[in-house]
Amino acid sequence: MIKHISILGSGNVAYHIARKLRAEGLIVDCVFSRNHITGQSLADGVNAVFTDELFQIPSKSDAYLFMMSDEANASIAGQINMPDDKIYIHTSGSLPKEIFKQKNAAVMYPFQTFSRDVKIDNFNEIPICIEASNADTFHEVRCLSEKISPLTYELSFEQRKILHIAGVFAANFMNHSVCLAQKLLQENNVPINILTPLLKQSFAKILAGAAYSSQTGPAVRGDRKIIDSHIDMLASDENLANVYKVLSESILKTYNK
Numbered sequence: 739m740i741k742h743i744s745i746l747g748s749g750n751v752a753y754h755i756a757r758k759l760r761a762e763g764l765i766v767d768c769v770f771s772r773n774h775i776t777g778q779s780l781a782d783g784v785n786a787v788f789t790d791e792l793f794q795i796p797s798k799s800d801a802y803l804f805m806m807s808d809e810a811n812a813s814i815a816g817q818i819n820m821p822d823d824k825i826y827i828h829t830s831g832s833l834p835k836e837i838f839k840q841k842n843a844a845v846m847y848p849f850q851t852f853s854r855d856v857k858i859d860n861f862n863e864i865p866i867c868i869e870a871s872n873a874d875t876f877h878e879v880r881c882l883s884e885k886i887s888p889l890t891y892e893l894s895f896e897q898r899k900i901l902h903i904a905g906v907f908a909a910n911f912m913n914h915s916v917c918l919a920q921k922l923l924q925e926n927n928v929p930i931n932i933l934t935p936l937l938k939q940s941f942a943k944i945l946a947g948a949a950y951s952s953q954t955g956p957a958v959r960g961d962r963k964i965i966d967s968h969i970d971m972l973a974s975d976e977n978l979a980n981v982y983k984v985l986s987e988s989i990l991k992t993y994n995k
């Protein structure tokens with residue numbers, strides 16, 4: 739059973755996952771980070787030793803959790819020189835487990851957005867996608883993951899990459915759309931909180947059923963006259979006009995208009 743862990747990275751995900759695992763009774767032996775400020779602070783918070791040197795990461799940990807940027811994860815996975823019988827885990831949606839050359843490689847991808855300064859009240863609701871190089875490692879990583887959340891999913895690398903893309907559409911693009919809407923309102927002296935009831939109702943509808951049947955607006959009605967007039971009005975902002983056009987065309991196609 740995984741009891742001792744070392745953490746690599748001290749960013750958003752490392753901050754929350756390390757603290758949660760510590761709160762669940764795991765022992766964090768070491769926090770490795772190139773960033774002395776966030777690294778030392780995270781190490782202090784989980785009662786671990788801090789280092790910025792790879793060779794100082796202790797070999798006594800049962801598992802090493804790589805929670806750096808994707809590029810750093812891949813690069814440092816190739817440099818770390820640790821025993822083969824340990825478990826090597828990363829938390830990325832876009833990297834294969836094969837970044838680790840050791841025999842016990844795994845992925846524990848939390849499908850949630852993490853920011854260091856935003857508290858997570860509901861770890862229990864975070865889906866965690868797991869993949870491992872062998873059955874024993876899978877079992878170990880599943881037990882570790884269940885300390886964070888009971889919602890574990892076994893997903894292949896292909897499925898995980900698709901899930902990542904789905905997350906970009908569902909969360910990142912949606913957030914960006916609201917960001918563009920707020921900017922448009924601000925530039926025209928309309929208070930942005932006028933959007934709040936619309937956002938709440940739209941979200942409630944999505945959560946109550948399929949987004950497909952919740953679609954409203956000019957494009958789903960096939961109202962090309964309105965669409966063209968909106969694009970004309972946005973002509974001074976080429977980016978905004980293009981985004982409006984691309985999304986409208988996607989809706990027109992989806993509903994055969």
Ligand SMILES: NC(=O)c1ccc[n+]([C@@H]2O[C@H](COP(=O)([O-])OP(=O)(O)OC[C@H]3O[C@@H](n4cnc5c(N)ncnc54)[C@H](OP(=O)(O)O)[C@@H]3O)[C@@H](O)[C@H]2O)c1
Pocket residue numbers: 747748749750751752771772773776805806807808809810811829830831832847848849850851852853
């Ligand atoms: N944030 C999310 O919502 C989320 C959700 C699920 C999965 N993930 C995955 O979790 C992993 C970490 O994401 P994050 O959001 O926590 O990233 P982050 O906040 O940007 O933190 C990245 C960490 O990696 C370090 N780092 C960056 N480049 C490095 C390098 N060349 N050498 C050594 N260390 C380096 C950073 O150090 P500095 O502070 O010095 O830059 C920082 O400690 C990624 O694989 C990401 O795909 C993120």
